[in-house]
Amino acid sequence: MKQVMDYIEMKIPAKPDYVGVIRLTLSGIASRMGYTYEEIEDMKIAVSEATTNAVQHAYSNEEGGEVTLGFGVYEDKLEVMVADSGKSFNFIQTRNELGPYTDSSTVEQLSEGGLGLYLIETLMDEVRVLNHSGVTVFMAKYLGGERENNGTTATTHEAN
């Protein structure tokens, strides 16, 4: 596995007001990496969907929650993690805790996501969901369309 070249972390208040700020940040990182316009637009939707879910989740849990986003820049891909716990996370550790793909039937359990999660799955190359004290959505997109995104499935993984 290739090493993370750069890592960028952001924290936003759990308010829909800041989802657009995340799109601008993602757009900046992805265009620097050399993604095409179409790829960047796809990622903007996927990351917005995950952030919107996290904002709603964090907001319903406690007032004044935060959403943490981590951008892992690799030579050949961009990884994005969105967590609603508001806590900073160890990127590598959290990444390794995410389970491998299992049955696609587990997607049914992700009722919270709905159309949003469906779009994330369709627009990204890899998607994983980690349930711990909060919810972390992990997604990745390869540069230059190295991976086909058909057959991408989200898996949900329980951890304590």
Place this chain on the structure above:
Amino acid sequence: MNLSIDVHQKEEEVAVVLAGEIDAFTAPNLREELLPLAEEQGKIMMINLKDVSYLDSTGLGVFVGLFKKLKENGGELRLVELSDRVRRLFEITGLGNVMNISAK
């Protein structure tokens, strides 16, 4: 990062022109502005999306709500001048098969 909502009513026709981004921040306002108009009898709501630069599931949710409400009251929803990007989102989600959308 904002959305402008321009509404013109002429008899049973409601012409709406949207410009900007439709996301979790702007969608609630869009719903608030348009849903009451969809509750009136027999309205034909035509929404121009030419200048919508961003749309996600929150925006799709608003259009689904309008579509259902208009239909319920004997009206109709037409989405016109969809850009390739926006149109693609309707196709991916299958909404393009259910709703009246047009690139023109």
